[in-house]
Amino acid sequence: MGERDVDAIVALLAAIAREGNYIATEWPFDVGARARALRDALLLRRSVGWIAVDGRELVGELSVIDVTQEEPEIGMIVGAPHRGRGIGRALLERAFAWARTNGKPALTLRVFPDNERARALYCGTGFVDVSLQPDGIVRRDGTGRDVLLMRRPIDEPGRT
Numbered sequence: 001m002g003e004r005d006v007d008a009i010v011a012l013l014a015a016i017a018r019e020g021n022y023i024a025t026e027w028p029f030d031v032g033a034r035a036r037a038l039r040d041a042l043l044l045r046r047s048v049g050w051i052a053v054d055g056r057e058l059v060g061e062l063s064v065i066d067v068t069q070e071e072p073e074i075g076m077i078v079g080a081p082h083r084g085r086g087i088g089r090a091l092l093e094r095a096f097a098w099a100r101t102n103g104k105p106a107l108t109l110r111v112f113p114d115n116e117r118a119r120a121l122y123c124g125t126g127f128v129d130v131s132l133q134p135d136g137i138v139r140r141d142g143t144g145r146d147v148l149l150m151r152r153p154i155d156e157p158g159r160t
């Protein structure tokens with residue numbers, strides 16, 4: 001993921017926010033501000049990430065939100081027409097390799113408990129439930145949504 005990808009990433013994020021249910025980001029949001037924030041994070045190397053492309057189309061992305069965290073949190077999205085093709089799994093494998101190389105003991109994420117596809121992917125790639133945060137995300141309309149914190153330990157190279 002580089003600066004050149006930022007506009008396409010934010011466009012994909014907007015499409016998924018419009019779907020309504022899966023991610024904390026709600027539509028509408030300030031697209032320009034979001035793009036600036038992501039560009040800054042990449043420039044400052046606070047974030048790293050990877051994209052999935054199909055031909056010239058950006059169809060998915062995974063970001064490590066703050067690489068300075070001991071157990072960094074990740075976020076990921078795959079465009080609706082491209083789900084269920086293994087793209088999410090491939091992006092996660094790339095993130096696990098990054099964590100291993102960078103000495104991170106684990107990666108973490110937050111997911112809505114009713115996001116069944118995401119839960120299937122995370123449980124199938126070694127994430128375990130840590131805690132349920134009741135009303136952990138407050139929507140614009142003031143309602144709360146429970147959010148599940150998950151953690152994926154990273155095995156050290158050479159350890160059996």
Ligand SMILES: CC(C)(COP(=O)(O)OP(=O)(O)OC[C@H]1O[C@@H](n2cnc3c(N)ncnc32)[C@H](O)[C@@H]1OP(=O)(O)O)[C@@H](O)C(=O)NCCC(=O)NCCS
Binds near residue numbers: 079109
């Ligand atoms: C969650 C998401 C990133 C997964 O990406 P993906 O490319 O679809 O994932 P994959 O194809 O690699 O794997 C999906 C897994 O879910 C399972 N799955 C597929 N369709 C499913 C469905 N309809 N319901 C439940 N599980 C399903 C598959 O069995 C697969 O597991 P496997 O690898 O063990 O076979 C993607 O669906 C997405 O972006 N969703 C909307 C945004 C979102 O929810 N982001 C995550 C927020 S925490």
